[in-house]
Amino acid sequence: DVKVTQSSRYLVKRTGEKVFLECVQDMDHENMFWYRQDPGLGLRLIYFSYDVKMKEKGDIPEGYSVSREKKERFSLILESASTNQTSMYLCASSPEAFGYDEQFFGPGTRLTVL
Amino acid sequence: AQKVTQAQTEISVVEKEDVTLDCVYETRDTTYYLFWYKQPPSGELVFLIRRNSFDEQNEISGRYSWNFQKSTSSFNFTITASQVVDSAVYFCALSEAGWYNTDKLIFGTGTRLQVFP
Numbered sequence: 001d002v003k004v005t006q007s008s009r010y011l012v013k014r015t016g017e018k019v020f021l022e023c024v025q026d027m028d029h030e031n032m033f034w035y036r037q038d039p040g041l042g043l044r045l046i047y048f049s050y051d052v053k054m055k056e057k058g059d060i061p062e063g064y065s066v067s068r069e070k071k072e073r074f075s076l077i078l079e080s081a082s083t084n085q086t087s088m089y090l091c092a093s094s095p096e097a098f099g100y101d102e103q104f105f106g107p108g109t110r111l112t113v114l
Numbered sequence: 115a116q117k118v119t120q121a122q123t124e125i126s127v128v129e130k131e132d133v134t135l136d137c138v139y140e141t142r143d144t145t146y147y148l149f150w151y152k153q154p155p156s157g158e159l160v161f162l163i164r165r166n167s168f169d170e171q172n173e174i175s176g177r178y179s180w181n182f183q184k185s186t187s188s189f190n191f192t193i194t195a196s197q198v199v200d201s202a203v204y205f206c207a208l209s210e211a212g213w214y215n216t217d218k219l220i221f222g223t224g225t226r227l228q229v230f231p
Contacts, residue, residue: 009157035221040123040223041223042120042205042221042222042223042224043205043219043221044221045218045219048218058218088157090157090159092159100147100164100166100209102149102161102164103159103161103219104161105151105158105159105160106158107156107157107158108157108158110157
């Protein structure tokens with residue numbers, strides 16, 4: 001079974017802190033994604049990566065950056081956390097394909113920025 | 115532009131009732147894929163089904179069925195004889211095929227289904 005793991009289920013940070021959210025997948029998938037989920041807004045794509053060291057902006061990249069140094073790991077970075085970044089963050093991965101493959105999701109990290 | 119609309123924010127039913135979750139999509143492409151995901155209280159989205167734009171056959175899997183109609187741009191999901199374990203948030207999503215899109219999914223805002231005993 002594909003497994004996508006995220007480093008924390010719950011995280012509390014202070015405004016201005018640098019925050020790292022880690023995601024690891026164990027199925028050799030090419031594509032990895034970061035979403036944030038907010039009530040009434042569904043899932044919105046922050047960044048995605050289709051290869052090591054490659055990244056593409058999603059729909060809401062402002063205030064975030066990403067890193068993919070190894071195929072299995074995709075990190076989301078909040079350079080200076082703000083209260084409006086309080087949200088549920090979901091990581092996903094999918095095999096190499098173009099629009100066809102399902103995405104496999106991790107359990108999510110609920111981030112609170114105080 | 116691509117868009118997925120799930121107009122039902124929340125639905126409550128009593129166990130054993132049938133329930134239909136609506137999904138309407140917009141896309142310019144002729145080749146695309148539609149998905150349904152379930153998000154139980156644990157938080158992890160679980161894939162339920164994928165449909166491509168050339169296959170309008172309805173699909174049935176146990177108590178779940180899906181009705182895809184290109185004429186109305188809809189991909190509705192019906193749960194027959196609902197159970198408490200069906201309580202979750204359900205997301206409909208759209209992906210446009212093509213090398214430039216790389217599996218990007220456009221999600222609807224989700225429908226929260228509560229099934230009461």
